[in-house]
Amino acid sequence: MASWKEIDTHAKEWTKTAGKRLRESFKETLNISTKSNRNDLVTNMDKETEEFFITKIKENYPDHRILGEEGMGEGVTDLNGIVWIIDPIDGTMNFIHQQRNFAISIGIYENGVGKIGLIYDVVHDELYHAVKGQGAYMNDVKLQELEPVALSDMILSLNATWVTENKRIDPAILSKLVKDIRGTRSYGSAAIELAYTAAGRVDGYISLRLAPWDVAGGAVLVEEVGGLVTDLRGKPLDLVNGGSVFACRPVLHEEVLKKYLADY
Template identity: 60%
Template sequence: MTNWNEIDHNAKKWVQEAGELIRQSFATTLSIETKSNPNDLVTNIDKETEQFLMGKIKEVYPEHKILGEEGSGHDITSVEGIIWIIDPIDGTMNFIHQKRNFAISVGIYKDGVGQIGLIYDVVHNELYHAVKGQGAFMNDVQLPKLKETRIEEAIISISPSWVTENRRIDYRILAPLIKRIRGTRCFGSAALECAFVASGRISSYITMRLSAWDYAAGLVLLEEVGAVATTVYGEPLNLLENSSFFAGERNVHQQILDEYINK
């Protein structure tokens, strides 16, 4: 039988060690490369952090699969078995320009079901973590179940990509929604935005394009506090496909679907 608490203990230790290596890198000069376009960036620290985590995982759990954003690990074509889904620096643009508002994200899944989620805000030393069925925590403080929120009281993080990348929904529906809610935010790190929904700092997070490594850890946290996560159209998420992403407190999530997207 898989000892998830042991795996969680090791994963937290490795993530925090990786975070310390990132903090030490602040005084060094970054090597920055572009990937798919000039705004899709990767640094030597992204790659080194991923390699550090991969080395630890392979040493202790050689039978586990690994899916890393920077191309390390296995070519995953199915969700069978135990898979570590890693984003070594989620929010690379923020890391390069701000040295803040980024996170290490590690989700551990078995047969497509999230078992462990870790999101480490390196600069603020805030580790959001959860083991399936055991609640979600920020460092040593347990996160309470989310309270029902009226849409008029909601703060929603909305990625501007809605305007340029949406194909099925007219972005102009956002205008009345934005007028109705309490406020909007955009942090530039999907992992942190999932953590902020789970901790109640924001009510919902909506974006039009994510990969599994962006939200795998966040899904575990969100489930433990009673939040809902789907595509922006209310459909189930698929770890093997890029898709839109819509997470939030259950009432806000349903209201937005019913009154603005699926009306």
């Protein structure tokens, strides 16, 4: 079996290569289509980037399996063995409209345990990366262990649509939380928001509906600096089917769960 160091080196190299190609695509005309609804966008670059990773993985690690957003990998229904969970462009709407605030996200898991996490903020050339047990980094700068902060000082990354009326949670639950903390932010990319949580740029991130490829890489990063990543009931993430996500600094994670999300 290949060493984790070799796998990590390859993943970083391929991610940087894919990011360069995405930057080059800014001057090209994108082929844009929709998936589940008119706001669920996909471009030719999403598909091209995922195909690039699949080709590289299969050439070098033919026994590894792949779970990707665009469905070009295998039909993965469990996390047995080594599984690459890939989002070729997390924040496709931002990629199309802003040409910033999007990322490549990769989580590599062995029998359900996150071993490697990579999030590449392509435009800012910030590669957040972690190998389990070896710390987390932004480029060559080691990220510090996350320390607790007071609830009243919390900056929470949260999509405003979750605070309005929806079928997944009583909006009063989140609106009370929002009123009690210092402020909220929204970047339109779960990967970037998880990377920012790991880096301490925000103190936590909540989403009511995410796919495995949205969070697999970021979960490794956040946990490697002492943060906690669960669903909104405090249970482990479902990295096969997806679901809600709550990533946060230690202590504060438990406080928010008990005080605001107990009735979720």
